[in-house]
Amino acid sequence: MSTAALPRVTVVAAKYRDAVPLVALQRDAAAIGVICAEDDGKEGRAALDRALADAEGRGCRVAHAPRTLGGQRGSGKEELLKEFQEVRPQRLLVQDPDPVRVGFDESAGVPVHDVPPGDAATALDAIAAARDYQLATGEPVLVDCRRAGVDERADITAPLRYPQTTNWLAEGFDGRLTAFQPSAGGVLRWTQDEPGGRSWRGPELLPGPRLMPALSVCRDPHGFVHLLALRRTQRKDGGEDVSIMRAAQYRTGGALTPWHSLGSPNPGDRYKSREAGFPAAAFDASGTLFVFARNFGHSVSYRMQGADGSWAPWQHLSGARIADEIVTVTTARGDVEVIARLRDSAAVVRWFRPGAGAAWTEDRSIALSPAPGSMAAGPEPGTILFRDLHTNEPCVWQPGAVSALPIGGADGAGPVTGVPGIESEGWAYSALVRSGPGGSCVVGAHAQGRPDAGVWWNDLGAHSDRMPAMVRDRTGAVTLATVREGGRLSVANRLSPTGGFDFSAWNRV
Structure with missing residues (x-):
């Protein structure tokens, strides 16, 4: 070539x-x-x-x-x-x-x-x-x-300063899909022309403040998409602040809300405010938005926005010192929990609340050793997917389990994500997606709630320099997406909403 x-x-x-x-x-x-x-x-x-x-x-x-x-x-x-x-x-x-x-x-x-x-x-x-x-x-x-201080022989995703953007393909309130990716100039967006259609437009560069080149994407219970990022701004005393920014897309293809600064867990100090970690966010069943980030002390801080739109001030979760790697999950009961990789050992810590309004409880009993940069929320409520630090094999942790379950697929790198509720020949499955050898898109599936029954993986090609994404829309249709340099989005669709796990040829947008 x-x-x-x-x-x-x-x-x-x-x-x-x-x-x-x-x-x-x-x-x-x-x-x-x-x-x-x-x-x-x-x-x-x-x-x-x-x-x-x-x-x-x-x-x-x-x-x-x-x-x-x-x-x-x-x-x-x-x-x-x-x-x-x-x-x-x-x-x-x-x-x-x-x-x-x-x-x-x-x-x-x-x-x-x-x-x-x-x-x-x-x-x-x-x-x-x-x-x-x-x-x-x-x-x-x-x-x-x-990131500094990481051996170049390590996993290709481990040295990344900012986490890979997961769940960057999302269904909007009107049923159309939107893809988001961070870039040097800001957030790139591709928009599906009609629900279930094969025609897309993009990428378009969304207007906004000068953001760092990373993005977190989450969807609220009503189907609206929320974006979080970091912004550096100059201080009058010559230093710089790092602020957590948030915007929302309420109409597919329409303008974002103005980017709103959530500030920093350690505001006011030219050094401490600079160490705000990358945000992770989730909604609970009541519609309350929780935004978490590592603070200057290397523990977790959070802000929450109630369903009425009001924001509470930053609060701190005392306890374990963590790396800048936080994953949020929403449980089957609708509560938000936080899992973070520890800074000084190959382990994780979990924070949960026994009920709405209760104090956060720290839990270090989960025996997980995730490879840096590999954790993500699983497709089923409360579950975590990650790659084992020693074997690189994807694993799943389910609520109540003491340890995780390996699910095969040690080739490739980076996080694994997925979606539940996939019907196939009368059975319900959870579908998974990850990067395979050379950055190809690999999909898998297991009986819903039963990863122990086995996962089979299928490499669909379509090299991607960013983690591939998967979404199941309200009709049951499953769509895959990858993106390469130059803003080249490729999309593949499951051929049957109830048949096998076969996908169409990749369509480059």
Whole structure:
């Protein structure tokens, strides 16, 4: 395949050596270009050349020789924008724009990091330049930010700074489907023209504030879709705040509500407010929205919006120190629960309430060891899906169980999600979807409520650089969706609402 026909992936890092793990993350065929803020000498360049040679062995091509910015300090964004106008990136790989602290200097009142400050500054310049490039050209740029301190040999999704967007394909109030994806320039949206139809339009870039390139999507009991994200804003004292933002889509294909800031679990402090974790959200049976995020102390904070629209202030759940990885589930009773991966051990902690209005209870009795970046809500109420840290095999945890059940499918990477209530030849099933080898879309199914009866998996191809999505609409029809660089959405539909698990050919929107 010629370089021109391959997806264009641009790696931006502070130095040559910093670009090595980013190049290693690109496992699939792509035209890779590397841009660094500064030259770190012959050894750094040699390490990068070896990484690029290894990438070529995996089927990639080197789009151009590694480049170094030559501008003055503080001109990184402008220099990168010029480079992007030439190389036209479709996917951007950068370092962590907001690394988590490893300590706090009480005497100086500042956080301590184990990475140079230039790493985050270069990443922020690259995201800002990609945003301006996308807004000027209309060409979508998908962005992956790599967490610091993660071995490049780890699972391809484990080093991601922000969680993958799950459940990004949703049915609206009128029965039409909408797909959402984060990009450098903001939220991309594709809209189905009519319920059950094969015609879509998009991607369109939804107007809104300058968001970080990540997104959380959830649906309320009435069928309206809610989006959550993070936004960085400059402070008058020279620092930056990170705020949790929320908007809703009440009419399919229509304008979003204005993005509303929910603030930060630790407002007012230029360092503490910056460490707001990525939000996770869910609705309970009464229509109350719960938004959870990691706080400065590495525990969980939450806000909730009642069915009357009023917001309560941020509250903190004391207890375990967690990583920036939170999953929410709604139980069969309609209560919201939270499961988070612990920061300092290969385990999880769960918070639940015995009833509406009761105090939150911390539960560390669940014996789960999820791989970083792999947890997601399962298709059935209260269930959790994840990949085992040691085997990479998808597992399901059901309420009341002490441990999880492996369900096969150790190939691939990232979370597993699904939908319940799939009828097939007179039986009810839960359908699952995940990424398989090379990012293909793999679907599976098991008898509803009985994953122990066995899951069979079927690879449907359709390579996707983002996690595939699945939705079951009100008619019982099942739709799959994948998305690649350049905002290319592909959709496949189940051929029969009650027959086997056979799907149509992929339709590129």
